[in-house]
Amino acid sequence: MPARIQVPAQAKPGDVIEIRVLIQHAMETGYRVDAEGRNIKRNVIHTVICRYNGEEIFRADTSSGISANPYFQFTTVAQASGTIELSWIDDAGVQESERQQLVVAG
Amino acid sequence: MNRRTFIGSVGVLTLAAPSLRAQTIDLRPMINTITKGVEARKARVHFELPVLVDNGNSIPMTVKVESPMSAADHVKTIYLLSERNPVRQMATFHLGPRAGRAEIQSRIRLAGSQHVVALAHMADGSFWYDWASVVVTLSACIDET
Numbered sequence: 001m002p003a004r005i006q007v008p009a010q011a012k013p014g015d016v017i018e019i020r021v022l023i024q025h026a027m028e029t030g031y032r033v034d035a036e037g038r039n040i041k042r043n044v045i046h047t048v049i050c051r052y053n054g055e056e057i058f059r060a061d062t063s064s065g066i067s068a069n070p071y072f073q074f075t076t077v078a079q080a081s082g083t084i085e086l087s088w089i090d091d092a093g094v095q096e097s098e099r100q101q102l103v104v105a106g
Numbered sequence: 107m108n109r110r111t112f113i114g115s116v117g118v119l120t121l122a123a124p125s126l127r128a129q130t131i132d133l134r135p136m137i138n139t140i141t142k143g144v145e146a147r148k149a150r151v152h153f154e155l156p157v158l159v160d161n162g163n164s165i166p167m168t169v170k171v172e173s174p175m176s177a178a179d180h181v182k183t184i185y186l187l188s189e190r191n192p193v194r195q196m197a198t199f200h201l202g203p204r205a206g207r208a209e210i211q212s213r214i215r216l217a218g219s220q221h222v223v224a225l226a227h228m229a230d231g232s233f234w235y236d237w238a239s240v241v242v243t244l245s246a247c248i249d250e251t
Contacts, residue, residue: 016206029215031192057204065188065196065215067164073211076204 005086005100011078012106019050019058020073021086021098029064045070045090052102053082078104133237136187136223139194146225146233153224155238162216162242169224171208171234175201181208183227189220196222218245 006020023045030042042064050058057076081104087097137146154168171181180203186196199210208226216222219242225235 027215029192052204055204057202059200061198061200063193063196065186065191065193067213067215071211071213073209074199074201074205075207075209077206 002096003086003088003098005084005098007084007100007102010103010105013078013080013104015078016075017078017102018073018075019084021048021050021071023048023070023086023088025069025088025090027064027066027068027070031064043091045088048072048086048088050074050076051083051085051087052076053080054085078102080104131189131221133221133223133235136189136194136221137225137233137235140185140187140225140227141233144231144233146235148235148237150234151224151226151236153222153236153238155222155240157239158241158243159216160243162218162245164213165216165240165242166211167214167222167238168211169199169209169226169236171226173208173226173228175203175205175208177203178229180205180229181226182229184208184210185223185225185227186214187223187225188216189222191215191217191220216240216242216245218242 003023008017011017025045028040028043032040034040044064045062048060049056058074082102084100084102085097089095150172152170159165169184173181181201184199188194188196196214201208221237221239223235223237227233
């Protein structure tokens with residue numbers, strides 16, 4: 001699993017809920033060298049986007065200033081049950097995404 | 107000076123050093139890279155970083171901005187700016203009224219002891235900031251092999 005998304009088990013409409021995400025990524029800075037002294041090419045996630053039922057609710061432009069295996073916690077207002085989708089792109093052009101279901105009732 | 111007063115004075119100097127440095131640093135050049143001359147005020151933003159960390163590779167941080175997060179009055183963008191990192195603009199967070207609250211947590215990398223600024227850009231165009239000073243005993247990026 002390339003990422004973990006944590007949302008509350010259940011929320012009421014209008015609740016401000018916390019979304020916590022953890023992405024597995026080395027966030028290689030490009031300043032390190034390998035055992036032979038060669039530079040290790042930079043490869044960091046530069047964009048992280050979170051969508052709630054298709055609508056963007058959070059976006060982060062990131063750099064090597066974010067730690068390896070990036071962690072983000074942010075909030076959103078619960079509206080309707082649906083999907084929280086996190087997607088991210090790194091310097092190598094690899095785009096990945098992860099989904100989590102959110103139940104809104106009450 | 108006996109032994110006890112000497113130890114006492116060294117302790118005071120060590121504790122006072124970071125705050126003295128904090129008073130002399132001018133954060134305006136850092137902030138101006140984003141604001142382009144628009145005045146940023148030190149209020150409304152609450153930026154939390156540990157005072158001392160052993161390892162610069164993963165430092166927990168929290169940014170909170172006082173804002174109703176309504177359609178008319180909300181935080182549009184939060185910038186994390188580093189004084190000494192090779193990449194000065196560490197991260198940019200884009201928010202909107204759907205966030206409900208302007209509060210973000212993450213983990214950052216720092217190349218040595220420095221000041222870090224959290225700068226918030228509001229929907230009305232105003233800028234607000236807060237800063238934190240961190241002592242890093244083992245820095246990320248540069249020294250690490």
